[in-house]
Amino acid sequence: MGGKYRITGDKYPRMRPPRRRGRLVVVVVACGAVLGVGGWGTLQLIDVFTGGGGTASTAGSKAGCTTKAAKASPAAAALPAPAQITVNVFNATTRGGLAKTTADELKKRGFKIGQVGNASNEYDKKVPGAGVLLGPAASLNTSLPVLATQLTTAERRTDAARTGPAIDLIIGNAFTALTARPEATRALTALTAPRPAATATTKEHC
Template sequence: MGGKYRITGDKYPRMRPPRRRGRLVFLTVACVAVLGLIGWGTLQLIDVFTGGGKKATAAAGKADCGPKASASPGTLSALPAPAQITVNVFNATPRSGLAKQTADELKKRGFRIGAVGNATKAYDKKVAGTAVLLGPASSLNSSLPVLATQLTGAERRTDVARKGPEVDLILGNAFKSLDPKPAADQALTKLTHPAPATAKKGC
């Protein structure tokens, strides 16, 4: 070309396509998001395989680990006091005066005393152990456990046909005396006021 449109020199303009900056920004953001997701997923996998789940399980276990009150059979909150229990004391041994002596001691310890004397033929000279505690079915988890605190090793029996709240203490051949009062008082306290359940180890 000639005239004013004539090209001079050795440099020529280069034709380039317009830059698409929007696409570059989108690709950059997408790459960052993908890398972030991959990193998060990797951390989760590491947690699973290195015991991260165990921490959550342990935390959940601690939440349920508090002491729980549990009532055991025979340890009822409505146990009668000694003054509410009438005890008949019978001697099934050849030794005389044993029933009265025992009844007097029980009275000192707060029990009400009913009949005192020799055992009936069903038990006379037939109780080889320390003693037999006999009462109605309703006394199995009420009066009998309270009376048993005064004499360790006494056998407990119930008579379903028996009526009335009274219980019998039938002294056997192995009987020597009631348990010492301090030990009996401790056993009675433990029965009527049981210690609260302790938390499990590791809580």
């Protein structure tokens, strides 16, 4: 070329396109986001199949389940104390004096004593067992179980026609003595002790 400017030497300048650094940065960021989402999804799957890591907000409805509190069983009805129970003691055997000695022992154990004597014709010499505890229908789950702790081998009966709260102890032919006092006391304590209410639990319904 002529003119004022001349190109000298044997190397010529090469034209290269500019480096596209912006595109590279976008690709790197996109790859990182994909890897992050994939890792999070994997952790969620592991949590579902292993049952761990549930938060408080989702624990009640995990895997589509709902929770309900189990109802506690009602407390047992209060039983009367021996001092609140009147006992009539009748002897249905041929052995004399059993009604009085038995009534005296029951009185020492805290029971109130009503009538004491021989059994009526309905029961006289007709009770083969240790005895019969007889009371009104309302005494079946109240005073009868309390008195039964003093003669555990006695038969329990109720009579709907009876009036009044008193109950009868009818001594039978197999009677030898009341249940030993320590054993009767343990049985009475276990019977009248308050029962703890059942602990409420939760059940899942899916």
